[in-house]
Amino acid sequence: MIKKNIIFYIGICILLFNSCTKEQLSSCSTNKRLADCLDFYCGNVVDLDRMDSIPEYASIVTEQFNSVTAENIMKPNALHPTRNVFDWEEADQLASFCQASNKRLHGHTLIWHKQLPPWMYAFQGTKSEWEEMMRDHIFRIVDHFKGKVTSWDVINEAFEEDGTMRNTIWLKNIGPSYIEKAFQYAHEADPDAILFYNDYNIVLNPIKRKAILDLCIQLKAKGVPIHGIGIQMHIFNGFPENNDISKAMDEIWNQDFIIHISELDVSINVNGTEMPVAPEKDLDIQAEKYLYIFKAYDRIPNAYKFGITIWGVGDRDTWIRYSSNRDDYPLLFDDEYQPKKAFCTLISEL
Ligand code: 9MR
Secondary structure (H helix, E strand, O other): OOOHHHHHHHHHHHHHOEOOOHHHOOOOOOOEOOHHHOOOOEEEEEOHHHHHHOHHHHHHHHHHOOEEEEOOOOOHHHHOOEOOEOOOHHHHHHHHHHHHOOOEEEEEEEEOOOOOOHHHHHOOOOHHHHHHHHHHHHHHHHHHOOOOOOEEEEEEOOEOOOOOEOOOHHHHHHOOOHHHHHHHHHHHHOOOOEEEEEEOOOOOOHHHHHHHHHHHHHHHHOOOOOOEEEEOOEEEOOOOOHHHHHHHHHHHHHOOOEEEEEEEEEEOOOOOOOOOOOOHHHHHHHHHHHHHHHHHHHOOOHHHEEEEEEOOOEHHHOHHHHHOOOOOOOOOEOOOOOEOHHHHHHHHHO
């Protein structure tokens, strides 16, 4: 059930919110919508528990963004917990929220090596049985969300840093063709869905970028329905260099692939030192980095802009703190959900 407070926020924000006009830009206020400052979609990842229990979180998601990615509830272990059972409940709630608040929903992710249900890791079968299992997984999910989910990360993180294909259960049991098959199954289920290959270190690592791009070009030439590349963009204040960010984007759209900056966050603590408070100077650098990325993205041709998705709302929500176990402040809002320098800079400069 979609909770009442979410519906309440949708109503309030329609009444209160100003669009992003130049006259209103003198102060940093969350009464200006980030999405209104842009002519491309701007999204965030959503966690339904936080949506329901933290009003500030819910209001930022509802008010500032016009696109949504599920942080975890549309991954294989959540949607497909046992061989013949799919669990749509939470993802359906999210889809209803997106429909009610007029937000685009991006599906993340169909095929990955992580967050798979135990039965999938343990599956035994011939190559064709594996293909059939993968087809059933993809087809049933994409078909269920047809008309509600605009786009899918069909394949997530299939390459290693040295440019070889990651030795996942999919590669081991089906072979390299699992990638093109996955795109075909998704396309069969929803011919209107925009289909992405999504990965990290695409900017930082030219070897990995080339391997991904080469494969995508080759598949597209064969008629495989692969439309875009998701550049996750989990980056740092100091790197990658700004020029490299633009160069990587240019290389991708020049090959006729739509670009989704799909998981943006800008870490300020590369060394993982103790950092109980975010230093002002680092937050200033972070703001410039965010601004550069948004401006560089804005410069690519409109036809190739799928949008930018930020990977978390307030700093306290970031995956970096609990996955990498380090102090960090990589997002647009602080631990109390107040706008940071990065948010204010985007609102005033874009
Ligand atoms: O943010 C997600 C976090 O809550 C999960 O614990 C983690 C598990 O692997 O996945 C995080 O999201 C990842 C995304 O699905 C794929 N790219 C990297 C993201 C950060 O790890």
